[in-house]
Amino acid sequence: MNHPVRRRPALVTALALACSVALTSCTAGPATGPGRAAASPASADPASRPGLKAFYGQRLRWTECDTEGYVCARLTVPRDYDDPGNGKTFVLPVARAEAGKPDRRIGSLVYNPGGPGAAGVQSLQEGMDEAFGRAARDRFDIVAFDPRGVGASVPALTCTASEDEAEEEEAAEASEPPVSEGVAPLHPRTEEERTAAAEGARAATEDCERHSGGLLRHVGTQDAARDLDVLRAALGERELTYLGWSYGTSLGTAYAELFPRRVRAMVLDGAIDPSLDWSQRVLSQSAGFRRSVDDYADHCAEVAGDSCPADSPDAIRALIEGLYTRAEREPLPVSEDSSYAEYGGMDATAVLDAVSMAMYTPEDQWEPLSRALAAADAGDATELGALDEEEPAPADEDPAPEDTDDATEEESGGEDSGATEDLTPVDNEGAALTAVNCLDVPHPRDLDAYWDALPRAEKAAGVYGTAGVTAELTCRGWPSGGRTPHRVDADGVVPVLVVGTTGDPSTPYEEAVSLADQFPGGMLLTYEGMGHTAYGRGGACVTRKVDAYLVGLKPVRPGATC
Numbered sequence: 132m133n134h135p136v137r138r139r140p141a142l143v144t145a146l147a148l149a150c151s152v153a154l155t156s157c158t159a160g161p162a163t164g165p166g167r168a169a170a171s172p173a174s175a176d177p178a179s180r181p182g183l184k185a186f187y188g189q190r191l192r193w194t195e196c197d198t199e200g201y202v203c204a205r206l207t208v209p210r211d212y213d214d215p216g217n218g219k220t221f222v223l224p225v226a227r228a229e230a231g232k233p234d235r236r237i238g239s240l241v242y243n244p245g246g247p248g249a250a251g252v253q254s255l256q257e258g259m260d261e262a263f264g265r266a267a268r269d270r271f272d273i274v275a276f277d278p279r280g281v282g283a284s285v286p287a288l289t290c291t292a293s294e295d296e297a298e299e300e301e302a303a304e305a306s307e308p309p310v311s312e313g314v315a316p317l318h319p320r321t322e323e324e325r326t327a328a329a330e331g332a333r334a335a336t337e338d339c340e341r342h343s344g345g346l347l348r349h350v351g352t353q354d355a356a357r358d359l360d361v362l363r364a365a366l367g368e369r370e371l372t373y374l375g376w377s378y379g380t381s382l383g384t385a386y387a388e389l390f391p392r393r394v395r396a397m398v399l400d401g402a403i404d405p406s407l408d409w410s411q412r413v414l415s416q417s418a419g420f421r422r423s424v425d426d427y428a429d430h431c432a433e434v435a436g437d438s439c440p441a442d443s444p445d446a447i448r449a450l451i452e453g454l455y456t457r458a459e460r461e462p463l464p465v466s467e468d469s470s471y472a473e474y475g476g477m478d479a480t481a482v483l484d485a486v487s488m489a490m491y492t493p494e495d496q497w498e499p500l501s502r503a504l505a506a507a508d509a510g511d512a513t514e515l516g517a518l519d520e521e522e523p524a525p526a527d528e529d530p531a532p533e534d535t536d537d538a539t540e541e542e543s544g545g546e547d548s549g550a551t552e553d554l555t556p557v558d559n560e561g562a563a564l565t566a567v568n569c570l571d572v573p574h575p576r577d578l579d580a581y582w583d584a585l586p587r588a589e590k591a592a593g594v595y596g597t598a599g600v601t602a603e604l605t606c607r608g609w610p611s612g613g614r615t616p617h618r619v620d621a622d623g624v625v626p627v628l629v630v631g632t633t634g635d636p637s638t639p640y641e642e643a644v645s646l647a648d649q650f651p652g653g654m655l656l657t658y659e660g661m662g663h664t665a666y667g668r669g670g671a672c673v674t675r676k677v678d679a680y681l682v683g684l685k686p687v688r689p690g691a692t693c
Contacts, residue, residue, distance in 0.1 A: 182216040186207065187365075190365060190367070191206065198256035202226070203226050203252065206223045208223060224252045225275070226251070227239075228268070228273040230271055231265075235269065237682065240681065241362065241363070243278070243383070245379055246378045249282075249378075252275055252282065252283065262668075266679075266682050270682050276358075279350050280350040280563055281560075281563045288343045290335070291338065317455060317459065317598045319601060325578075325582060328604060332607060332608075336607075351571050355385070356389055373397045373398070374398040374400070377400075377663065380399035380403050380638070380646070381405065381571070388619065391623040391624035401664035402629050402642050402647075405617060406618045408572075410600070414592065416599065416637060416638070417591065417596040422636070423487075423634060423635075424448075424487070424595075427447070434494070450504060454507055458479040459478075463476050464476050466513040470516065471516040482515065483598055485503070486500065488519050492662050492668065493662050569610075570610060574603060574606035626650075627652075628654045628656060629647035630673065631655060632669070635661075635662070636663060637663045654687045656691050656692075658673055659693065669693060
């Protein structure tokens with residue numbers, strides 16, 4: 132369920148690990164025919180293309196980050212891998228936490244925290260290295276980077292206007308006849324509701340095209356995987372050791388397909404099945420969220436105690452459904468200082484987002500969710516709105532440039548591409564999330580395909596399913612990446628470890644089972660628990676098994692469970 136870019140506060144990802152609340156993550160790997168990727172990458176190494184020598188010859192220049200204990204650098208990659216010498220580039224921030232036992236260091240362990248759209252450098256400086264087990268931290272430098280178009284990447288995606296542009300747009304809109312934005316139900320049934328949903332999605336797509344049109348075709352997972360290999364070379368590593376959470380599993384899968392013989396070890400936690408098409412992804416993930424909300428109702432008393440908003444599972448479910456129904460009639464009231472105040476309160480989609488988001492880490496989020504639901508039921512949704520609010524970008528920060536025709540000397544690759552200044556991440560997670568998902572996963576252009584999917588989605592997951600289908604409308608008019616869903620094609624790759632959580636809301640366990648089966652020699656580690664992903668939050672058993680694989684390449688036996 133790709134979350135459309137909307138004119139309200141962006142959603143944050145729980146612990147920066149996950150997909151946004153209502154999205155399906157991206158397909159990885161090229162495909163030219165039904166069910167298969169393009170010709171085997173082993174036969175045509177993408178890194179051998181002419182014009183890439185300067186990029187692969189980079190060596191990172193490390194300097195102290197703003198946050199003590201980390202070092203930072205910058206990596207230059209071509210904007211267009213089909214034309215790497217055209218002078219257009221992305222400059223990607225990179226950060227490193229050095230190995231705890233440098234005398235026993237194995238190498239670099241690169242990770243992606245999820246998204247798409249999560250800024251890796253920011254996540255590392257906020258302590259993401261602590262999610263890794265002690266054995267991994269002792270033996271590896273933990274390395275993160277901002278993918279192309281994301282965070283402090285230069286250029287970075289934006290789907291919103293600068294202050295000057297916003298004033299011009301407001302003046303233009305004021306001179307035009309007022310247009311009703313219509314209603315925004317979780318299940319658009321009438322012609323009016325569907326027209327409003329389609330028009331809102333079209334406007335979101337046009338906003339991104341207007342402000343980042345030159346970048347939209349160059350931010351897909353396939354190109355990000357190529358960047359990952361340039362990073363591997365710049366780190367001085369012959370083979371890649373990698374861990375990806377959530378969307379990071381799509382990035383890892385794409386890398387394994389492109390560079391199967393350059394993988395030393397790969398852990399994919401919270402797996403995305405690349406063989407699913409857009410509607411199958413919606414049904415899979417929305418059913419996962421519905422099950423997780425049921426789990427919340429059933430287990431609230433165990434986790435949140437007296438904070439639960441009602442005294443029985445059925446009463447909790449009824450309360451949540453009642454809030455959805457009320458918010459469809461009229462936005463739920465919030466205080467004047469809430470970021471939802473300018474929208475008249477929380478509409479039904481915003482309420483569903485907040486509830487869904489709290490499913491990611493029950494141990495941290497169910498108690499505040501419970502208090503917020505009780506307050507919203509009593510007439511004040513301010514706390515509920517605060518659950519999905521994001522820290523605003525600095526007021527004096529300019530949006531990233533839409534495009535850069537001429538690369539600067541610093542962006543040209545080579546030895547001078549090290550860290551020369553501190554880069555503040557652009558608040559563009561929502562834009563990047565939409566851009567990557569829409570580019571990676573083919574979507575139908577015909578509106579009827581979305582309306583035809585609504586009954587199936589309602590049957591599979593209720594309003595979580597129908598809201599998910601409607602959210603996909605933004606991708607209807609998006610540039611196409613030209614790939615199709617396919618099973619993994621990574622002949623020659625080492626055994627990859629896939630980790631699946633049985634109660635995962637965003638990346639359902641069934642997708643982990645499928646992905647492990649698609650990799651040659653793929654291994655599956657099952658975590659029996661609730662919440663999104665397992666490594667870093669699933670306890671000592673998960674940590675031991677993953678670290679033993681990363682450090683010593685110890686395989687995980689069939690049927691392994693924690």
